[in-house]
Amino acid sequence: MLAFVAATAKPTRLSRLIERDGPTCVWCGRDHQERALALEHVCPRSRGGVSAEENLLVSCRACHRARNSQDATSFSRERAQQGLTPRTGLLEETLEGLSRSPRRSHREYGQAEMGQIASSAS
Ligand SMILES: [Zn+2]
Numbered sequence: 001m002l003a004f005v006a007a008t009a010k011p012t013r014l015s016r017l018i019e020r021d022g023p024t025c026v027w028c029g030r031d032h033q034e035r036a037l038a039l040e041h042v043c044p045r046s047r048g049g050v051s052a053e054e055n056l057l058v059s060c061r062a063c064h065r066a067r068n069s070q071d072a073t074s075f076s077r078e079r080a081q082q083g084l085t086p087r088t089g090l091l092e093e094t095l096e097g098l099s100r101s102p103r104r105s106h107r108e109y110g111q112a113e114m115g116q117i118a119s120s121a122s
Contacts, residue, residue, distance in 0.1 A: 026090060029084060043110070050105075
């Protein structure tokens with residue numbers, strides 16, 4: 001899993017995230033080479049999300065484009081309905097973290113998305 005990281009010369013933000021979470025897309029659950037991966041803002045930039053570690057996950061470029069700025073939980077559900085295996089545990093952990101963020105835009109987004117998860121589980 002770390003072979004992809006070792007092949008890169010200098011650690012980028014993306015390679016550090018890959019080291020943290022693995023080279024696995026959060027939306028489709030597939031492993032990819034680093035060049036096919038992108039930084040995913042869980043709280044989209046259009047909703048005030050910033051490039052802080054708490055708001056970043058790894059996604060493949062195809063999923064990254066497909067999501068655009070769709071909400072995290074609804075896009076995750078859409079991917080699951082398409083037969084893919086989103087990393088729901090990791091996504092929920094990240095949203096949970098955002099819901100406690102000192103940054104207001106992250107906190108409000110995380111809380112709203114956690115509410116979505118709770119209402120779909122009941
Ligand atoms: Zn993907």
